[in-house]
Amino acid sequence: MEHTYRLVISCPDRVGIVAKVSNFLSTYNGWITEASHHSDSQAGWFFMRHEIKAESIPFGLEQFRIAFEPIAREFDMNWHIADSAQPKKVILMCSKESHCVADLLHRWHSKEINAEIVAVISNHEDLRRMVEWHEIPYHYIPVDRSSRDEAFGEVDGLIEGYEADVVVLARYMQVLPASLCEKYSGKVINIHHSFLPSFAGARPYHQAYSRGVKLIGATCHYVTQDLDEGPIIEQDVLRISHSDSIEDMVRLGKDVEKNALSRGLRAHIEDRVITYENKTVVFD
Amino acid sequence: MEHTYRLVISCPDRVGIVAKVSNFLSTYNGWITEASHHSDSQAGWFFMRHEIKAESIPFGLEQFRIAFEPIAREFDMNWHIADSAQPKKVILMCSKESHCVADLLHRWHSKEINAEIVAVISNHEDLRRMVEWHEIPYHYIPVDRSSRDEAFGEVDGLIEGYEADVVVLARYMQVLPASLCEKYSGKVINIHHSFLPSFAGARPYHQAYSRGVKLIGATCHYVTQDLDEGPIIEQDVLRISHSDSIEDMVRLGKDVEKNALSRGLRAHIEDRVITYENKTVVFD
Amino acid sequence: MEHTYRLVISCPDRVGIVAKVSNFLSTYNGWITEASHHSDSQAGWFFMRHEIKAESIPFGLEQFRIAFEPIAREFDMNWHIADSAQPKKVILMCSKESHCVADLLHRWHSKEINAEIVAVISNHEDLRRMVEWHEIPYHYIPVDRSSRDEAFGEVDGLIEGYEADVVVLARYMQVLPASLCEKYSGKVINIHHSFLPSFAGARPYHQAYSRGVKLIGATCHYVTQDLDEGPIIEQDVLRISHSDSIEDMVRLGKDVEKNALSRGLRAHIEDRVITYENKTVVFD
Amino acid sequence: MEHTYRLVISCPDRVGIVAKVSNFLSTYNGWITEASHHSDSQAGWFFMRHEIKAESIPFGLEQFRIAFEPIAREFDMNWHIADSAQPKKVILMCSKESHCVADLLHRWHSKEINAEIVAVISNHEDLRRMVEWHEIPYHYIPVDRSSRDEAFGEVDGLIEGYEADVVVLARYMQVLPASLCEKYSGKVINIHHSFLPSFAGARPYHQAYSRGVKLIGATCHYVTQDLDEGPIIEQDVLRISHSDSIEDMVRLGKDVEKNALSRGLRAHIEDRVITYENKTVVFD
Known part of the structure; x- marks a missing residue:
C-alpha cells in the first residue's frame, strides 16, 4: 500500500476553492492519486477529498497543517489531513x-x-x-x-x-x-x-x-x-x-x-x- | 405459449394434500409442467400451484371444477383454476x-x-x-x-x-x-x-x-x-x-x-x- | 436542466494538471458543479471531467477553446468541451x-x-x-x-x-x-x-x-x-x-x-x- | 434444525411421477416440509426433491430404501435419500x-x-x-x-x-x-x-x-x-x-x-x- 496523505475538506460552496487547493498542492509538487469533489447545491456546501503521495511533498503533516491553515481559514473549511501510514x-x-x-x-x-x-x-x-x-x-x-x-x-x-x-x-x-x-x-x-x-x-x-x-x-x-x-x-x-x-x-x-x-x-x-x-x- | 390450466390452492396444512391432488391429476393423465409448494409452519397453512397442459386433460374447466370440488371440500381449500388461453x-x-x-x-x-x-x-x-x-x-x-x-x-x-x-x-x-x-x-x-x-x-x-x-x-x-x-x-x-x-x-x-x-x-x-x-x- | 459546459480531458499524468485547469476556470469565475478525476498509474494517464455553469463564464465555447488551447498543448491533452444546451x-x-x-x-x-x-x-x-x-x-x-x-x-x-x-x-x-x-x-x-x-x-x-x-x-x-x-x-x-x-x-x-x-x-x-x-x- | 429426510430424484419425464411419489409418502404419513419439482421439456427429464419430517415416517432410511426401490425402478429414477441428522x-x-x-x-x-x-x-x-x-x-x-x-x-x-x-x-x-x-x-x-x-x-x-x-x-x-x-x-x-x-x-x-x-x-x-x-x- 502506497504511503499517502488524505486531505478532507468541507466548506460553504463558492468559486475558486478547487483552484486554491490544487494550486497549493501543485506549488509543493504534490502528486494527487485520487481527487473527489461534491457540491450540494441545495445546502450550498462543498466537499473535497484528495489523496496525495506522501513522498511527493517536501514536508510532513505538521508543516502541512501550518502551511494550509490560511487557506482553510479563508474558505471557512472544516478539514483534516490523515496519514495512511498511521492506521x-x-x-x-x-x-x-x-x-x-x-x-x-x-x-x-x-x-x-x-x-x-x-x-x-x-x-x-x-x-x-x-x-x-x-x-x-x-x-x-x-x-x-x-x-x-x-x-x-x-x-x-x-x-x-x-x-x-x-x-x-x-x-x-x-x-x-x-x-x-x-x-x-x-x-x-x-x-x-x-x-x-x-x-x-x-x-x-x-x-x-x-x-x-x-x-x-x-x-x-x-x-x-x-x-x-x-x-x-x-x-x-x-x-x-x-x-x-x-x-x-x-x-x-x-x-x-x-x-x-x-x-x-x-x-x-x-x-x-x-x-x-x-x-x-x-x-x- | 403453451395452453395450460393453473390450479392454485391454499388450505390448512396436513398430511396427504399433495398425494390427493397429484393422484387426481394423474388419474386424468394431467401432464404437470410446473409444480410449486409452500408450507408455512408458523401459520399452519399450505400453498400449492400446478400448471397442467390443457390438452393432456380429457375435459374443460367446468368439468374440472365439478370433479375437483369434493377434494377441495375435504381439505377446506381456497382454490381456483385458470385457463392460460383466457388472458x-x-x-x-x-x-x-x-x-x-x-x-x-x-x-x-x-x-x-x-x-x-x-x-x-x-x-x-x-x-x-x-x-x-x-x-x-x-x-x-x-x-x-x-x-x-x-x-x-x-x-x-x-x-x-x-x-x-x-x-x-x-x-x-x-x-x-x-x-x-x-x-x-x-x-x-x-x-x-x-x-x-x-x-x-x-x-x-x-x-x-x-x-x-x-x-x-x-x-x-x-x-x-x-x-x-x-x-x-x-x-x-x-x-x-x-x-x-x-x-x-x-x-x-x-x-x-x-x-x-x-x-x-x-x-x-x-x-x-x-x-x-x-x-x-x-x-x- | 441547468445550462453547463462539460470540459473533458485525458493526458499523460504529471503534477500540476488539476492546478492548472482549476486555476484557469477560477480565473474566469467558472462555477464547477461537478468534477471528476482519474489517474491510471499503470498506464501513466490522467483523466478529468468538469461540469461548469455556463452563465458563470464570461464567454462562449469558441472563446473558451481559444483561451484553453495553450494549456491543452502544454499538457499534451486530448480534450473537448461540450455544451449541454446543444443536445x-x-x-x-x-x-x-x-x-x-x-x-x-x-x-x-x-x-x-x-x-x-x-x-x-x-x-x-x-x-x-x-x-x-x-x-x-x-x-x-x-x-x-x-x-x-x-x-x-x-x-x-x-x-x-x-x-x-x-x-x-x-x-x-x-x-x-x-x-x-x-x-x-x-x-x-x-x-x-x-x-x-x-x-x-x-x-x-x-x-x-x-x-x-x-x-x-x-x-x-x-x-x-x-x-x-x-x-x-x-x-x-x-x-x-x-x-x-x-x-x-x-x-x-x-x-x-x-x-x-x-x-x-x-x-x-x-x-x-x-x-x-x-x-x-x-x-x- | 428439524430432523428431515431429503428424497432427491431425477428421471425421464412422464405422467404420474408426482402422484406415485406423493402417494407413497402419504401412505406412510410422511409430512412434507418442502417440495420442489422441475421438468426440462427440452431434455425430457424430470427432477424432484422432497424434504420430509423424519419423525412422521414409521421407519428409518434402510427400510425407506427398500420400500421405495420398486417405484424408483418403475420410473428409471436416479435417486437417493439423505438424513439431515447425518451431516x-x-x-x-x-x-x-x-x-x-x-x-x-x-x-x-x-x-x-x-x-x-x-x-x-x-x-x-x-x-x-x-x-x-x-x-x-x-x-x-x-x-x-x-x-x-x-x-x-x-x-x-x-x-x-x-x-x-x-x-x-x-x-x-x-x-x-x-x-x-x-x-x-x-x-x-x-x-x-x-x-x-x-x-x-x-x-x-x-x-x-x-x-x-x-x-x-x-x-x-x-x-x-x-x-x-x-x-x-x-x-x-x-x-x-x-x-x-x-x-x-x-x-x-x-x-x-x-x-x-x-x-x-x-x-x-x-x-x-x-x-x-x-x-x-x-x-x-
Missing part, C-alpha cells in the same frame, strides 16, 4: 453474535483493512477465545440495569486508554448512553440489521417477516443519541421469498450485515466519509 | 407520469405480457394520445374534492363494464375510496415509489433524500384500505450516492418502479400470487 | 426487436434523455409505425448479401446527412462494415445481449442456456472492427435459475439490455465516457 | 489465500453450515494455525512437478480415510489430476474467481482488468476433467469501475468468492443440487 485505532464492541467480529478480525488478520484493532469489549464472554487467538485484548464488561452507568464508565475509560479513533458496534446489543454518543460523535459506527428507516428498533427480521417484504437489508451508520437515526454510511439488501423463515432471514442477513459493516468501516478509516445534515458524503 | 382483462389507471404506462403498454404490444389491456382511466388528459395509438380506450375522469364520489362511481362503473380482472394503479396519484378497495380486494395492484415500509405516504424520494439512504426502491403491492399497507408482491432497489439529487432519484427510480410493477403484474396475471395474513406467496 | 444528434438503428427502440423513444419523449433522436434506420419495416408516431423519420434500408455495400453506403449517407453525433445499434442484427466502424470510431454504440466476453457472437442466450450459467447479462460497448470486442461502457446482469427456458432468458434479458443500453447512452451523451486502451473511464 | 463430511483444500477457508470455518464454527469439516489439506503451511485453532486436522502435502503423482495419491488416501462426502477447493491453486476428478465426480466443488465462462484459466482479475469489464464475478462449480468447464452451481457478481485497480478487484472479488462458494456448498450439502448435461438444477 486508525479501532475498538470492536460485541455481544454473543460472532459473524461481524469474525469477519472484521479476519479482514484485519489478512491485512485487508488498514487499521489496528486495539481491543474488543463485550458484555458477554462468548467471543473471548476467538478474539484472543488474534492476540487482541478482550474486555468483558457486563451490563445490567443496576450497573449500567458504571459499566459504560469503564467502556469510556477503555476508549480513552486505548486512544481509539473508532468504535465499532459489531452487533453489540446494548444501547450506548447519550453521553458517550455525544462524546464520541462521528467516531462510533453501528451495524443495524435492517434496511433503515424500515424496521428500526428491536427484532427487525421479525418485523420484516410480519410485513412480508421481498428484500431484507442492513445499514451501517454513525451512532447518535437518536437510536437508529444517525447518518447512514452504507446499506445493502438481499432478495428473500415467502419460503424464507425468520431463521433463514437471520442467517441470510448475516452476510449483508458483514458486507455493509466492513464496507462502511473501510470508508471511514480511509477518510472517505464526511457527515453533514445527518447525512454522509462517501467518496468511493 | 386476464386489465385496466390501467394513471395520472401524468408516463413511464409505467408506457412500459406496460409496450410489454403488452410486444406480447410479452399475456393479458388484455381493455382500457386506461386517468384523472388527466396527458397520456391520451399514447394510449389511443395502441387502440385502447382512454377514459378521462377528473377527480376533485367535490366530485370525488361521483368520479369513483364512474370508475367503478367502468371496471364493471369492462369486466376487468385486474386494476393497475400505474402511478395513479389519487387515493381509491375504501369502498372500491374492499369491493375489488386482491384485484387492485399499486406501485409505490419507495421501498416500503420506508417512506410510506407522499413524496418518498424527498423523504429518502432527507434521510440520506444509500439505496432507493419501489414496491408493488395489493391495494387495501390501509394506504401503502397492503400485501407486497414485489420490491426492487437501486444503489444511489450523495451525488444524486432528488431529481436524479426521481429519474433513476422510474426504472425500478417499472421493473417492480411489471414483474408484480406478471406474477399476478399468471396466477402465481396467493395472499394470506397481509403477505403473499409468489411462486416463481 | 447530441442520435440515429437509432434496429431490426425487428422493439424493446430497446421503444425504451429509448420513450425516454426521449418524456425528456429523460437530453438528446435529439433525428432518425431511425432499419433493415425491416416492423417498427415504422411506432417510430413515426414519435414524428421521427424512419428509413428502411434492407441488407442482403448482394446489396450490402450499397445499403451501408446509404446508411453512411444518412449519418452524414443528419450530422449525427451518435449512432445506436439498438438490437440491429447486421454487422457494420469495417469502413463504417473506422469512420465513426467512438460514435457507434451497440448493445450485446450477453455479459461479454462470455458468449460473444450469435445467439448468446442459447449459449448461456447450454452452459448452465446462473446469471445472464448485457453489455453496452463502442463498436470496433473486432466484433463484440470494443470498449465496454456499461454492463448489467440478472439472476436466473434452472427453471428459466431459453424463451424466459430472452424475455428477462430484454430488461437488462434496455437498462444497460440506456445507461450507457446517457453516459455517452453527457460526455462522461473517455476511451483508452480499448477500455473506458466512465465518470458517474 | 456430510467435508474436506477443505487450500493454498495460501485464507478468505474462503476462514469464511467456511467460521460458518461451520457458528453452526451456520450443517456439515462436519473433517480435515484441511494444503500445499502450503500458511493456514495451519488458523485451522488447528478450530481443532481440525491440517495436512500439509506440498505439490511440485516431480512429486505430483505421489502428492495426489496422498490426497486420495486422505479423502478415503476420512470417508469424505465432499471436497471443497477453497482457492486451492493446483489442478487436480484427471483420475481424482473422475473418481470423485460430483463430489468436488471449486470456486473460480471469475464469472465463467469469461476469463477461464489463470489470473482472471488481470484478464478482467485488461478487458475493462464493469462487473467482476465468481463461479462455484463441480470439478471435472475439463478445467473450469464443470457444472455451475452458483455465481455472483459485483460492480466495479475504472477506478478499481487489479489489487482492488482482487480484494473486492474475495467477498464475491466467499458468498458464491458458501452458497454453493450449502446447496450441495443440503442435497439441493442435481446435475445433468453439464448443468445443475438447484432447488432453493
Whole structure:
C-alpha cells in the first residue's frame, strides 16, 4: 500500500476553492492519486477529498497543517489531513453474535483493512477465545440495569486508554448512553440489521417477516443519541421469498450485515466519509 | 405459449394434500409442467400451484371444477383454476407520469405480457394520445374534492363494464375510496415509489433524500384500505450516492418502479400470487 | 436542466494538471458543479471531467477553446468541451426487436434523455409505425448479401446527412462494415445481449442456456472492427435459475439490455465516457 | 434444525411421477416440509426433491430404501435419500489465500453450515494455525512437478480415510489430476474467481482488468476433467469501475468468492443440487 496523505475538506460552496487547493498542492509538487469533489447545491456546501503521495511533498503533516491553515481559514473549511501510514485505532464492541467480529478480525488478520484493532469489549464472554487467538485484548464488561452507568464508565475509560479513533458496534446489543454518543460523535459506527428507516428498533427480521417484504437489508451508520437515526454510511439488501423463515432471514442477513459493516468501516478509516445534515458524503 | 390450466390452492396444512391432488391429476393423465409448494409452519397453512397442459386433460374447466370440488371440500381449500388461453382483462389507471404506462403498454404490444389491456382511466388528459395509438380506450375522469364520489362511481362503473380482472394503479396519484378497495380486494395492484415500509405516504424520494439512504426502491403491492399497507408482491432497489439529487432519484427510480410493477403484474396475471395474513406467496 | 459546459480531458499524468485547469476556470469565475478525476498509474494517464455553469463564464465555447488551447498543448491533452444546451444528434438503428427502440423513444419523449433522436434506420419495416408516431423519420434500408455495400453506403449517407453525433445499434442484427466502424470510431454504440466476453457472437442466450450459467447479462460497448470486442461502457446482469427456458432468458434479458443500453447512452451523451486502451473511464 | 429426510430424484419425464411419489409418502404419513419439482421439456427429464419430517415416517432410511426401490425402478429414477441428522463430511483444500477457508470455518464454527469439516489439506503451511485453532486436522502435502503423482495419491488416501462426502477447493491453486476428478465426480466443488465462462484459466482479475469489464464475478462449480468447464452451481457478481485497480478487484472479488462458494456448498450439502448435461438444477 502506497504511503499517502488524505486531505478532507468541507466548506460553504463558492468559486475558486478547487483552484486554491490544487494550486497549493501543485506549488509543493504534490502528486494527487485520487481527487473527489461534491457540491450540494441545495445546502450550498462543498466537499473535497484528495489523496496525495506522501513522498511527493517536501514536508510532513505538521508543516502541512501550518502551511494550509490560511487557506482553510479563508474558505471557512472544516478539514483534516490523515496519514495512511498511521492506521486508525479501532475498538470492536460485541455481544454473543460472532459473524461481524469474525469477519472484521479476519479482514484485519489478512491485512485487508488498514487499521489496528486495539481491543474488543463485550458484555458477554462468548467471543473471548476467538478474539484472543488474534492476540487482541478482550474486555468483558457486563451490563445490567443496576450497573449500567458504571459499566459504560469503564467502556469510556477503555476508549480513552486505548486512544481509539473508532468504535465499532459489531452487533453489540446494548444501547450506548447519550453521553458517550455525544462524546464520541462521528467516531462510533453501528451495524443495524435492517434496511433503515424500515424496521428500526428491536427484532427487525421479525418485523420484516410480519410485513412480508421481498428484500431484507442492513445499514451501517454513525451512532447518535437518536437510536437508529444517525447518518447512514452504507446499506445493502438481499432478495428473500415467502419460503424464507425468520431463521433463514437471520442467517441470510448475516452476510449483508458483514458486507455493509466492513464496507462502511473501510470508508471511514480511509477518510472517505464526511457527515453533514445527518447525512454522509462517501467518496468511493 | 403453451395452453395450460393453473390450479392454485391454499388450505390448512396436513398430511396427504399433495398425494390427493397429484393422484387426481394423474388419474386424468394431467401432464404437470410446473409444480410449486409452500408450507408455512408458523401459520399452519399450505400453498400449492400446478400448471397442467390443457390438452393432456380429457375435459374443460367446468368439468374440472365439478370433479375437483369434493377434494377441495375435504381439505377446506381456497382454490381456483385458470385457463392460460383466457388472458386476464386489465385496466390501467394513471395520472401524468408516463413511464409505467408506457412500459406496460409496450410489454403488452410486444406480447410479452399475456393479458388484455381493455382500457386506461386517468384523472388527466396527458397520456391520451399514447394510449389511443395502441387502440385502447382512454377514459378521462377528473377527480376533485367535490366530485370525488361521483368520479369513483364512474370508475367503478367502468371496471364493471369492462369486466376487468385486474386494476393497475400505474402511478395513479389519487387515493381509491375504501369502498372500491374492499369491493375489488386482491384485484387492485399499486406501485409505490419507495421501498416500503420506508417512506410510506407522499413524496418518498424527498423523504429518502432527507434521510440520506444509500439505496432507493419501489414496491408493488395489493391495494387495501390501509394506504401503502397492503400485501407486497414485489420490491426492487437501486444503489444511489450523495451525488444524486432528488431529481436524479426521481429519474433513476422510474426504472425500478417499472421493473417492480411489471414483474408484480406478471406474477399476478399468471396466477402465481396467493395472499394470506397481509403477505403473499409468489411462486416463481 | 441547468445550462453547463462539460470540459473533458485525458493526458499523460504529471503534477500540476488539476492546478492548472482549476486555476484557469477560477480565473474566469467558472462555477464547477461537478468534477471528476482519474489517474491510471499503470498506464501513466490522467483523466478529468468538469461540469461548469455556463452563465458563470464570461464567454462562449469558441472563446473558451481559444483561451484553453495553450494549456491543452502544454499538457499534451486530448480534450473537448461540450455544451449541454446543444443536445447530441442520435440515429437509432434496429431490426425487428422493439424493446430497446421503444425504451429509448420513450425516454426521449418524456425528456429523460437530453438528446435529439433525428432518425431511425432499419433493415425491416416492423417498427415504422411506432417510430413515426414519435414524428421521427424512419428509413428502411434492407441488407442482403448482394446489396450490402450499397445499403451501408446509404446508411453512411444518412449519418452524414443528419450530422449525427451518435449512432445506436439498438438490437440491429447486421454487422457494420469495417469502413463504417473506422469512420465513426467512438460514435457507434451497440448493445450485446450477453455479459461479454462470455458468449460473444450469435445467439448468446442459447449459449448461456447450454452452459448452465446462473446469471445472464448485457453489455453496452463502442463498436470496433473486432466484433463484440470494443470498449465496454456499461454492463448489467440478472439472476436466473434452472427453471428459466431459453424463451424466459430472452424475455428477462430484454430488461437488462434496455437498462444497460440506456445507461450507457446517457453516459455517452453527457460526455462522461473517455476511451483508452480499448477500455473506458466512465465518470458517474 | 428439524430432523428431515431429503428424497432427491431425477428421471425421464412422464405422467404420474408426482402422484406415485406423493402417494407413497402419504401412505406412510410422511409430512412434507418442502417440495420442489422441475421438468426440462427440452431434455425430457424430470427432477424432484422432497424434504420430509423424519419423525412422521414409521421407519428409518434402510427400510425407506427398500420400500421405495420398486417405484424408483418403475420410473428409471436416479435417486437417493439423505438424513439431515447425518451431516456430510467435508474436506477443505487450500493454498495460501485464507478468505474462503476462514469464511467456511467460521460458518461451520457458528453452526451456520450443517456439515462436519473433517480435515484441511494444503500445499502450503500458511493456514495451519488458523485451522488447528478450530481443532481440525491440517495436512500439509506440498505439490511440485516431480512429486505430483505421489502428492495426489496422498490426497486420495486422505479423502478415503476420512470417508469424505465432499471436497471443497477453497482457492486451492493446483489442478487436480484427471483420475481424482473422475473418481470423485460430483463430489468436488471449486470456486473460480471469475464469472465463467469469461476469463477461464489463470489470473482472471488481470484478464478482467485488461478487458475493462464493469462487473467482476465468481463461479462455484463441480470439478471435472475439463478445467473450469464443470457444472455451475452458483455465481455472483459485483460492480466495479475504472477506478478499481487489479489489487482492488482482487480484494473486492474475495467477498464475491466467499458468498458464491458458501452458497454453493450449502446447496450441495443440503442435497439441493442435481446435475445433468453439464448443468445443475438447484432447488432453493
